[in-house]
Amino acid sequence: MATNSSYCDFCDNLQINEHSVVWCSECDEGPNEECKNHNSDSKASKSHETVSISEYKKIPTEVINIVQTCKLHNEKFELFCRDHDCPCCQKCVNSHIDCKSLTDLNELTKNINTSNSFYEFEQTLLEVVDNIKQLGINRKENLKSLENKKKEIEAVIKQTRKNINDHLDRLQDDLIKELKTVEQNESRKIEKLLTTLKKKEKEINKVIHNFACIKQHASELQIFLTMKDIEKDIAVEEIFFQSITTGESTKHVNISFQITRSLQQIYAGVQKFGEIIVSFNQSDFSIKKRKDRQAQIMVALPTKNINNMTLTFRKRISTKLTSIYGCSLLPGDRMVFSCNKQNKIRVLKSDGSKDFEKKNDGDTLDVVFIGGDSIAVTYRYSRHLNINIIDLKKHKLKKSINLNAYYIGVVYKDGHLLYCNGTEGIKMINLNDETITNIGTTILTDLAYVTTFGDRLIYTNFKNHSVTCCDYQSNILWKFCERSVLRTPQGISVDNDGNVYVAGHDTDNVVVISTNGQCYRQLKLSEDGLISPSAVHYDTSNNKLLVASVFGEAFLYDFK
Numbered sequence: 001m002a003t004n005s006s007y008c009d010f011c012d013n014l015q016i017n018e019h020s021v022v023w024c025s026e027c028d029e030g031p032n033e034e035c036k037n038h039n040s041d042s043k044a045s046k047s048h049e050t051v052s053i054s055e056y057k058k059i060p061t062e063v064i065n066i067v068q069t070c071k072l073h074n075e076k077f078e079l080f081c082r083d084h085d086c087p088c089c090q091k092c093v094n095s096h097i098d099c100k101s102l103t104d105l106n107e108l109t110k111n112i113n114t115s116n117s118f119y120e121f122e123q124t125l126l127e128v129v130d131n132i133k134q135l136g137i138n139r140k141e142n143l144k145s146l147e148n149k150k151k152e153i154e155a156v157i158k159q160t161r162k163n164i165n166d167h168l169d170r171l172q173d174d175l176i177k178e179l180k181t182v183e184q185n186e187s188r189k190i191e192k193l194l195t196t197l198k199k200k201e202k203e204i205n206k207v208i209h210n211f212a213c214i215k216q217h218a219s220e221l222q223i224f225l226t227m228k229d230i231e232k233d234i235a236v237e238e239i240f241f242q243s244i245t246t247g248e249s250t251k252h253v254n255i256s257f258q259i260t261r262s263l264q265q266i267y268a269g270v271q272k273f274g275e276i277i278v279s280f281n282q283s284d285f286s287i288k289k290r291k292d293r294q295a296q297i298m299v300a301l302p303t304k305n306i307n308n309m310t311l312t313f314r315k316r317i318s319t320k321l322t323s324i325y326g327c328s329l330l331p332g333d334r335m336v337f338s339c340n341k342q343n344k345i346r347v348l349k350s351d352g353s354k355d356f357e358k359k360n361d362g363d364t365l366d367v368v369f370i371g372g373d374s375i376a377v378t379y380r381y382s383r384h385l386n387i388n389i390i391d392l393k394k395h396k397l398k399k400s401i402n403l404n405a406y407y408i409g410v411v412y413k414d415g416h417l418l419y420c421n422g423t424e425g426i427k428m429i430n431l432n433d434e435t436i437t438n439i440g441t442t443i444l445t446d447l448a449y450v451t452t453f454g455d456r457l458i459y460t461n462f463k464n465h466s467v468t469c470c471d472y473q474s475n476i477l478w479k480f481c482e483r484s485v486l487r488t489p490q491g492i493s494v495d496n497d498g499n500v501y502v503a504g505h506d507t508d509n510v511v512v513i514s515t516n517g518q519c520y521r522q523l524k525l526s527e528d529g530l531i532s533p534s535a536v537h538y539d540t541s542n543n544k545l546l547v548a549s550v551f552g553e554a555f556l557y558d559f560k
Helices: 009-013 033-041 091-096 105-109 116-161 166-217 220-246 261-265
Strands: 022-024 050-052 079-081 086-088 102-104 252-259 274-281 311-318 324-330 334-339 344-348 354-359 363-369 374-381 384-391 396-403 410-413 416-420 426-430 436-439 450-453 456-461 466-471 476-480 489-494 500-504 509-513 520-523 533-539 544-549 553-559
Touching: 079 091, 079 105, 086 091, 102 105, 105 220, 116 166, 116 220, 116 252, 116 274, 166 220, 166 252, 166 274, 324 374, 324 544, 334 363, 334 553, 344 363, 363 410, 374 410, 384 416, 410 450, 416 450, 450 489, 456 489, 466 489, 466 500, 500 533, 509 533
Parallel strands: 324 363, 324 533, 489 533
Antiparallel strands: 022 050, 079 086, 079 102, 252 274, 311 553, 324 334, 334 344, 344 354, 363 374, 374 384, 384 396, 410 416, 416 426, 426 436, 450 456, 456 466, 466 476, 489 500, 500 509, 509 520, 533 544, 544 553
16 A cells, blocks of 8 residues: 555655545555556556545555555565465465465456455345344343333232231332342343444444445455455354354343242241242344354355366376276376285386385275375275375385274375275374374265365265265265266365366266366366276376376376
């Protein structure tokens, strides 16, 4: 943002104070009347949209203060790192070498003020205000019922008093005081909550009002980063409302009256007129939600359309293996394949020649790169699953882990291996201390493969020809089952946008399924010689796709 948007930046460089008349969010500058014409004639800026300086100043200060250039390098932000959730300039890239999710900011912010995510934000804010109003109505009704109950009890108390001795007058007065105290205390709690809700309603309405200005006059980057800030506040508000609706403050408060047995017996030793009872019933109020959300609302980052991806054939590799069950691309353009029939893994160099191979003690199943200089290989021995960790530099076994499992697929995630375990679902082992965690209750077939993206698990079922996406609690998010397109799915992988790649063994293809499970695309690779694919791996670091046939041929592709 310019130091002072009231003065023309072009003239300011010449030490001339001229008032700005318009503001260009793309240039982050405010020219005066004369400089405005020069700006519109410039090839670099003639397509930029400007607003009057008076309209620009309606944008909230915190949005105007959002910088659009890198403070460290003084260059314009051009990329967004999803791993660190921050914008980057071209020089910042050196600090994000290991990040796999650098995305063009122009692509992310294009038309964001008319995007679904912006609409969802507006609707969510309106929803929050509506929830506040409905909760206020609910609490006011409780206030009214408390008042009515108080009147009913007073009537009962006074009617009872007429039937007893004068010496109970004092006890009656004490009880009415207690009733009033209880009612006042409970009413105060509700009124306190109503005050809080009113305050939050004003705060949200202010945000909604500001959004109208932001939508019209802020830059797309400012809108995007503002939404990122607001989503954190909304997450806090959701937790606040969740705690209210599940806590004591929204339970329906009741008060009632009970005559003591001693009063009924009417004898001189009565010490108490009755008892005021406070009880709580679960309120029928519930928060409305536009969609299921977990801890927070995320700004939806645009994903690539799978139909716009370009697939380029690079090479065909003869592995000289049979019954390939797993494959993976490795650093240095090397490749590794697991061979079930010959009980070994084979690592090939970039030119297809053999680097080294390693035998296993049983049926070799899946293989996965786990970072550094290591790979993990699953193999079955004596009806149990074992995992070998192999050093790629020394060509030696680093560690062997024995598991009470029998199945195939494995994937690496943040220091853990997630592996398929049939009727026991998916399990996760920590490679440091070898502790095992059960993930959900999903029942898998014996030839299942699994991959992961964020907080999602995606796995195959060759028996019913399906691919299923679920969360870590086994809640199904989507399921793909199109037998005309995909039969006997085996190997599975995922790209940086969450698109899923599945090897169709009986359909001689690779099927790409969109991250929401709603769209798909067939990659007919039979013209390249692919028959019965069994394993697939998408390398997210360089956008390459490796597909292996059960018969030993492998194919390498570039994706753009």
